[in-house]
Amino acid sequence: MYRYDEFDHAFVAARVAEFRDQAERRLAGEITEEQFKPLRLMNGVYLQLHAYMLRIAVPYGTLSSRQMRMLAHIARTYDKGYGHFTTRQNIQFNWPALADIPAILADLAAVEMHAIQTSGNCIRNVTADHFAGAAADEVADPRPYAEILRQWSTVHPEFSYLPRKFKIAVTAAERDRAAIQVHDIGLHLKKDADGRLGFAVYVGGGQGRTPMIAKKIRDFLPEADLLSYVTAIMRVYNLNGRRDNKFKARIKILVHETGAQAFAAAVEQEFAALGDGALRLPEEDVAAIAAYFAPPALAPRPEGDAALAAARAADPGFAAWLRRNVHQHRHPDYASLTISLKGIGEAPGDASDVQMDAVADLAEAYAGDEIRVSHEQNLILPHVARADLKAVYDRLVAIGLATANAGLVTDMIACPGLDYCALANARSIPVAQEIAGRFADQARQEEIGDLKIKISGCINACGHHHVGHIGILGVEKKGSELYQITLGGSADEATSIGEIVGRGFGPQEIAGAVETIVETYLGHRTGREESFLAAYRRLGPGPFKEALYGDHAKAA
């Protein structure tokens, strides 16, 4: 993975010292909250309901064991023994004292991590496919490009005060696991007919108050032009984005109001004006960055399949976990595995310090020292020999992280919601927990098959509800929580925005409503091979409305 050079070390150390000074002056009353707030936000420090919250960047979701151990250390030493992995592949700590944050940032710097640009109207953490560098179906590892974008965008003087925050995602497989079409810029790394690498470029996707699917404005951008083309997009946005209205300031509104074609033309014009200048990526530089991402040496381990067959027969729990949590690796003797942070009754995305340490140990012992955070709030070990899967599984069982539910109904995304978040209208975590409880039975979950439920506690949509097969949005109505359901959303290569099914449900009703929806699907599907999403796309909302609202369906 990428290692800091001297410049990176010096820069991050200087930022830690700067923030220490700012925090000390704030605590001494020398600067006001009005002056301090933008400074703390630049360093990922928010104020939530019960305490400050520190959001730490995990670039494109990649962590080493050493870094994961440091996160465990921070959870134990400065926080309350756990952290929350987010849909931006980052981690948040919910309870740090302001006075401790400079020390936390110094600890992070020691393992080449920071919290810079995890807030504010700048280019945020670039996210990527969590199976990058391992997946059988990718054309190349997309992370070197994410790293190039990270370096280019970090404290970029021109793009540090954009009209609004800006999110970029990169994938390198036809199967989109990075939700690129709901990002401000989505990049799909692919090869042209001559085998050269380049990107399909999507722009103007997003969720929040006004969900939009990104428009493809370039089918193939040669890799060398990545930075100049993205710069051209940023310039058009920076100049024309709506700074007068926060709710209209994201690039999706600009693309929508301008029209994709006209927007693309403006970008092409800017791109042409930039010419073949300093932003062109030299091949050697791309190769130098790519070298950091070279996978661990994957020695042949052909003994795996025989061992797996025996273990599978002897242990049904292991068999279920193999069915759900193991993903195909490009090396036939290896696999990528999902460590579900969605144990039944747990808060989605939360991990304790003990669990983080144990995952770090596992990654070191079995997975080439690499860990990923997925935008679905799970952890991934990307390179594990199939022969070692049983040993890894047994150790996951011991720390309560062997839930065999990847991609199933209980593998839900849920934002922190009203239990923590100052912007929330309703709670998310208890809704997820109750739904998980109802579908806890493994056989029933597997019978239902692939189903993505995504829950947000307010319209900001950190829980990606718009693109959930079943989306749940918490709102506040007359002082109480109310949950609105959307159906048919999806964040893959065939992205769609979910449609509101009807009136909302109270906190006591919402899990039951989800169960009704799932039962309706089971009753209508053509067979097990027709997924929930496929069935919804075939059936439309009718049968679901009918089941949820009965005679009132038409009025709803």
Place this chain on the structure above:
Amino acid sequence: MQILTANRLLDGEAVWLGPDRLWHETIAAAEVAHDAAAAARLEETGRAALAASHVVDVALVDVELVDGRPWPKRLRERIRAAGPTTRTDLGKQARPATARAA
């Protein structure tokens, strides 16, 4: 009826202004303003505390009295007064004499 709340600058802890003009960690200690004039006095103290960098995010909260104690009308404020409903081992509710939010 209203009470005045804020977050303590040092650690972000939710606090409420008491009749003693001090900030308390439990909502039960909050002074209840029964009219607009009393609420304005609370706010004035809050502004001074903000200016003195003791607290941040100062705000009035609508409450009713339940068993003589202030009970916020909004769930958000009840959760601030107790802690996460999903982690009753954390926050104020984990300390003696603080009720849960929901």
